[in-house]
Amino acid sequence: MDRIESGWDDYWAETFRVKHRLSIPGIQQYDKMVVDFCIESLALEPGKEILDIACGAGDHCIEFAKRELKVTGFDISKRLIEVAKERAKEEGVEVNFLIGDMRKMDFSNRFQGAVLLSHSFGFFNHEENITVLERTHSALAKGGKMLLDLMNPYQLPRFQKTWASLEGGYLLSEPHVLDASAGVLKGRPAKFIDVEKGHIILMNQDALSNNDIRMYTALEIHSMLNDVGFGNVEFYGQNKLPRMPYSATSERMVVLATK
Numbered sequence: 676m677d678r679i680e681s682g683w684d685d686y687w688a689e690t691f692r693v694k695h696r697l698s699i700p701g702i703q704q705y706d707k708m709v710v711d712f713c714i715e716s717l718a719l720e721p722g723k724e725i726l727d728i729a730c731g732a733g734d735h736c737i738e739f740a741k742r743e744l745k746v747t748g749f750d751i752s753k754r755l756i757e758v759a760k761e762r763a764k765e766e767g768v769e770v771n772f773l774i775g776d777m778r779k780m781d782f783s784n785r786f787q788g789a790v791l792l793s794h795s796f797g798f799f800n801h802e803e804n805i806t807v808l809e810r811t812h813s814a815l816a817k818g819g820k821m822l823l824d825l826m827n828p829y830q831l832p833r834f835q836k837t838w839a840s841l842e843g844g845y846l847l848s849e850p851h852v853l854d855a856s857a858g859v860l861k862g863r864p865a866k867f868i869d870v871e872k873g874h875i876i877l878m879n880q881d882a883l884s885n886n887d888i889r890m891y892t893a894l895e896i897h898s899m900l901n902d903v904g905f906g907n908v909e910f911y912g913q914n915k916l917p918r919m920p921y922s923a924t925s926e927r928m929v930v931l932a933t934k
């Protein structure tokens with residue numbers, strides 16, 4: 676079989692964030708629980724404005740809009756934003772979807788809530804990760820809250836090599852590997868065996884780098900948030916209600932902070 680290398684936006688974004696995501700049993704129910712948790716934690720009443728940073732194909736944005744929030748979804752992938760717009764139209768909800776790099780967001784004093792879900796924080800070097808927090812802080816109105824839904828660095832999932840049967844072929848995902856000295860979770864080099872077209876699709880360098888995540892501890896995040904001007908920093912141990920205290924054995928590390 677021929678081997679082809681593809682990038683994040685031209686191939687892998689849709690494969691992971693749409694096709695593979697939709698194949699996860701119970702994912703829609705899970706999204707609803709996450710959205711309920713966000714709305715309560717961010718204390719958002721209908722009509723308030725929320726910013727979903729790294730919104731992917733809009734799964735949570737659409738749920739937020741159904742709960743009568745004014746939603747802006749922001750993602751770097753043109754393809755995912757295209758899919759998100761089509762889905763919002765099908766669902767009959769209005770969402771302002773924007774394409775952009777979270778390091779360059781230029782919103783000012785506008786949103787009552789901002790979320791980065793499914794561990795969408797830590798994609799860059801340390802300085803750029805701080806820039807993301809600064810830009811999010813600027814985007815919030817005074818008193819607005821930010822919610823980071825992160826993996827618990829003390830309780831990483833047991834990553835395994837997996838095969839998934841998706842439309843057109845099979846997706847093989849290699850497990851993430853933690854580079855403990857760098858504090859970076861190295862992304863999964865995936866392959867798609869395209870049975871219909873008879874070739875194997877690999878990730879190019881851009882797609883691979885998109886999957887590396889800097890893992891921070893609660894203490895580090897707390898200090899970074901204080902440095903950029905956030906207060907009332909709180910930690911929770913799961914991304915669904917009821918809100919549970921954060922501990923070394925929690926399934927997630929959810930961070931809530933107020934401007």
Ligand SMILES: C[S@@+](CC[C@H](N)C(=O)[O-])C[C@H]1O[C@@H](n2cnc3c(N)ncnc32)[C@H](O)[C@@H]1O
Pocket residue numbers: 688692728729730731732734735749750751752755775776777778791792793794795798885
């Ligand atoms: C883990 S996915 C999360 C998607 C969605 N929030 C969810 O919960 O399903 C991370 C998302 O970040 C986006 N992304 C990666 N780098 C980005 C950047 N520099 N600026 C904005 N979005 C970015 C990717 O396109 C992808 O949709």
